[in-house]
Ligand code: MD3
């Protein structure tokens with residue numbers, strides 16, 4: 722019988738890798754928070770279900786999304802915005818769980834950014850075939866604050882370009898439990914996610930979730 726050391730002891734994978742100036746990849750950073758994160762996610766999704774939104778160009782996104790925090794990122798035929806209410810229910814988005822805040826702040830700290838106070842957590846769900854085209858995140862007011870991302874479930878190939886759309890992206894495989902911090906000069910770098918490969922994750926099933934923590938005001 723063989724044993725997958727990294728599956729049994731995820732912390733054995735823990736490492737810190739600089740992807741670019743201001744961008745740090747913290748492998749397996751979620752550690753003991755996994756069960757708490759998944760329980761809190763179940764709660765959020767029960768109040769604000771995942772939905773596939775439409776871009777201003779009229780295309781339906783392959784990624785399904787929801788949010789928690791004092792606002793949420795939404796897109797429809799009229800454009801992109803951060804909205805304090807879930808347009809599907811007319812209610813405020815679920816509050817950001819303290820565990821989310823604490824994890825994001827610890828990660829930002831490890832990435833070299835102190836006192837990160839995210840007000841929004843966008844939650845993306847990818848099923849096999851879903852992707853996110855190359856884009857910049859610039860709907861936030863304060864580019865001095867980093868974005869922190871948490872990957873759960875199936876692995877994804879993250880494409881990390883530069884300040885210009887034409888800059889050739891480098892590829893990083895993001896796995897269950899990995900956390901990344903994107904700040905400083907890399908905050909406005911183009912990035913995307915390649916179509917998710919088929920598969921099933923032991924804890925998450927046939928999907929990938931990505932949480933991005935943002936300070937929008
Ligand atoms: C680098 N999400 O929601 S997270 C997004 O995996 C988004 O779902 C991807 O891009 C995902 O906007 C990537 C990693 C990420 C997030 C924001 C960034 C990388 C970033 C902002 C600037 C540079």
Ligand code: FE
Pocket residue numbers: 856857858912
């Ligand atoms: Fe993005």
